[in-house]
Amino acid sequence: xIHTRTVKGQVAVLSSNPDLNPLHTRLxxxxxxxxxxEWLLKLLSSSQNVPDNVVHDLEREGLIARVE
Numbered sequence: 001x002i003h004t005r006t007v008k009g010q011v012a013v014l015s016s017n018p019d020l021n022p023l024h025t026r027l028x029x030x031x032x033x034x035x036x037x038e039w040l041l042k043l044l045s046s047s048q049n050v051p052d053n054v055v056h057d058l059e060r061e062g063l064i065a066r067v068e
Contacts, residue, residue: 002067003055004033009063027054031064 005013005028012020013029020028023044030040037055044050058064 001037002033002035003031003037003059003064004067005031006062006065008061009058012063023048023050024054024058028058028063031058033067 009028009031011017013025017025027040027044027050030043031037041050041055055064059066
């Protein structure tokens with residue numbers, strides 16, 4: 001599955017949204033609409049423990065969307 005940033009997500013990245021924790025912010029910055037989300041999570045998990053819900057949190061907040 002591939003995700004892309006929404007307009008709201010792009011604004012959050014550019015404004016350093018204080019409502020996002022560092023892990024969510026880091027993943028949001030990595031999402032580019034081309035790289036499979038699983039690969040991004042593997043990159044993140046090599047440096048820290050990544051909870052399963054981080055992608056769902058960003059989707060629920062409208063910051064990322066699945067690429068069809």
